[in-house]
Amino acid sequence: MADTRKENLIDGATGPWEVIVGMEVHAQVLSNAKLFSGASAAFGGEPNSHVSLVDAAMPGMLPVINVECVKQAIRTGLGLKAQINRRSVFDRKNYFYPDLPQGYQISQFKFPIVGEGVVTVDLKEYSFDVGIERLHLEQDAGKSLHDQDPDHSYVDLNRSGVALMEIVSKPDIRSSEEAKAYITKLRTILRYLGTCDGNMEEGSLRADVNVSVRKLGAPLGTRCEIKNVNSIRFIGQAIEYEARRQIDVIEDGGTIKQETRLFDAKSGKTRPMRSKEEAHDYRYFPDPDLLPLEVSEAFVEDLKKVLPELPDEKRARFMSEYALSAYDAGVLILDRASADFYETVAKGRDPKLAANWMMGDFFAALNKTGKDITESPISAAQLGELIDLISSDVISGRIAKEVFEIMLDKGGTPGAIVEERGLKQVTDTGAIEKVVDEIIAANPKQVEQVQTKPKTLGWFVGQVMRATGGKANPDAVNALLRQKLQVPEEV
Template sequence: MAKLIEGATGSWEVVIGMEVHAQVSSNAKLFSGASATYGAEPNSQVSFVDAAMPGMLPVINEECVRQAVRTGLALGAQINLYSVFDRKNYFYADLPQGYQISQFKHPIVGHGRIMIEVEGETREVGITRLHLEQDAGKSLHDQHPSLTYVDLNRSGVALMEIVSEPDMRSSEEAGAYLKKLRTILRYIGSCDGNMEEGSMRADVNVSVRRPGEPLGTRCEIKNVNSVRFLQQAIEYEARRQIDIIEDGGKIDQETRLFDAAKGETRSMRSKEEAHDYRYFPDPDLMPLKLAQAWVDKVAKTLPELPDAKRDRFVADLGLTPYNASVLVAEKESAAYFEAVLAELTAVSGKPAREVATQVANWVVGDLFGALNKAGKSIENSPVSAHNFAQLQKLMVDGQISGRIAKEVFEHMLATGDEPAKIVAEKGLVQVSDSGAIAAIIDEVLAENADKVAEYRSGKDKLFGFFVGQVMKKTQGKANPQLVNEALKAKLSA
């Protein structure tokens, strides 16, 4: 099951755990009313509390607590009705209070789990805990040759730190974990999952060992901000550790940075240089006590989660597990698919199960393929769910063939127009008029009298040739079923 890495002296297993910092989607910061939106002018979203002015006090933002609880519930985790905010003390210019308010001994969320899928295999990764904490500000070292500037917009913004068990055994699993976590957070809307803007950052712990042996010494790689970098960092770090051990050295527990440009990790500080954070309960805040009834109420606000949705797509709609997995990976994709399906069943009167596979194949194959090629996301798809459903309906109703549908779809991608309009303008309506089809068939048979004779003398395979000729004459618009039936009748007459 575990993927092993071959060293010079045998196989190695890599052991990975992760701490993900996810910014809570909220209007205001964790302990102040200042805005938490991204990208504003430096120091324009800073309250007296965020700047740690003398005498200022934190007040918990209930929305952040609610989102943390929702996230905990979505991770199938224990919600701790009693949790405590602690101060993590250290000095830095972008940490105005001189401490970060975090949760150390009593986090708001305890044990949970995430199911990941790698190469068709499903695995469980344990969640150790989730806690709420403040983000720090930002030191800007590149604004002046000798001075550092500080932007406090981010100071005090709410983060969820989500800590996994060391349950992952390959960079692929780590990547799948991060992607899955992001999917869940985006489904429930507790974090926008935007890794480029820093809404999600991962610290990853990596160690190596001989299979079956106790855990090796780990190194922590800080602030990795994409799935690709995460996997690169793990690959590099595992190889580095294996090389050291195989050369007779030993691993020093340390904090390392990933240099994306060079694709390598390098030492940031050793265990000896680690801060003594002097955690203690923040005396400005009372312990956070939640009522079970409130948690139950919050639980009711959770949408259908990706795993449940995938299972339903397979069981109720008859989708293939592959299509179902692809569709649920982004909540926007699933929403698009479901919107198309809902409209199609409504306008066509067909049961969802009957048309779901066709729609799924089209969304996963044609739409995603086209979007990928155009570098677009589903949110700015040129083909709206409504238009997509209309296109499907034209097919289901037999007004256009699958082949014509692909052609119409190309036009839809280019213009964003409604399929009916394209079909009308281009005269692509399927010919279902049996008289018209019969006339064309007569034409074809008349033009190919020799082939008709051959067919009648037993060369059955020529049937396809006649169909092709009829389609050619109708530019593919003839209803294939009617063509088949009429041809058969005429040829056997």
């Protein structure tokens, strides 16, 4: 179990409390077909159109496992630095619900395909490890709609039988912030691997969150499980609310009952599920329709060989290859598309300047337009060209921002924009000197002031820049002004 991190403690009436969180994340496997049938695993579709007779659990239909789902689970296990179990077993988890036509879910109980692993999570102030307990493969259920008719529920089996990976963490998380950072990191890893699209709105990634509280150094408290939280923000809210609720109950002399709770996004609160719904007795037993899943060492090795560069590796490489700070590198590798974009921009250019542009104006522009990097109005090549214009002193940083706005609004390459609009920087000292002389002559008062207050030199710089439409080379302007006004270089 991870150490106590004092910054995360919650104040109660009787002193500080520690919140302990573990998560079970359901990640939908990216595959064409379902786990045990040849029906499509694609999201959406007309009701019951992505359904084979296997998914509808017609008598006599037998499951046949999709090899790609097995590969995806192993790839994910490798990405979680986890033990790959070359022999695993499918079990039946028995319960009744109308969107589960088999009357059981095929899952893995005693022998999961992936064992213990670890995810390193970075916050701005510190990093911590979350242990992975296991990852197993299982079937998703169908979908029930309850609001279509007063007497009936509507059932669509399109999701029934789609492959899920259940990724179970150890109780190594100590705050809502840590929980949010963990699921974000997990999602980044899954997306890098291409094993899950991580789309929480469509339900491809959802979490059951286990929360308990304890006094420092005390044994673990009784936990409550909050089911099916489907956004990162809600995970944070659910933990905050639940921890505070448990502390209040205990401090008022009550005890925590182990139970399953639901998070209500509207009120931001959790509430208990009906006790009837949690009277679980799943009576797991090995599915007699499926032999144990055995994979060879070569099968695993082949997957390992072609594993893409993972987020942690990419970050380390960005730090050493481009001399970026841990934080900058961490932001740039958050998704693979951004990392690839950055590498195109940085190639053969000043990597720090490229990082600043991407994390500043570029990300801000994407945010403002609500666009994903893959649909960016400015290409990596164009941003690179803009940086080239700055580096070769064709335009100043200030003009570059102007050009960037034009690229964003009207499109076009930076070179053409600078040419068309005559935005080239004036580096001709004679031309700048003429303007400098004019401004000095016109402002005797400020000339007097700058002798005692050298900082007011900035005012002159501003005047010259304005007079030249921002096109004068700032370094040249500075040098000329210092020389003429006899203001020494700052040390």
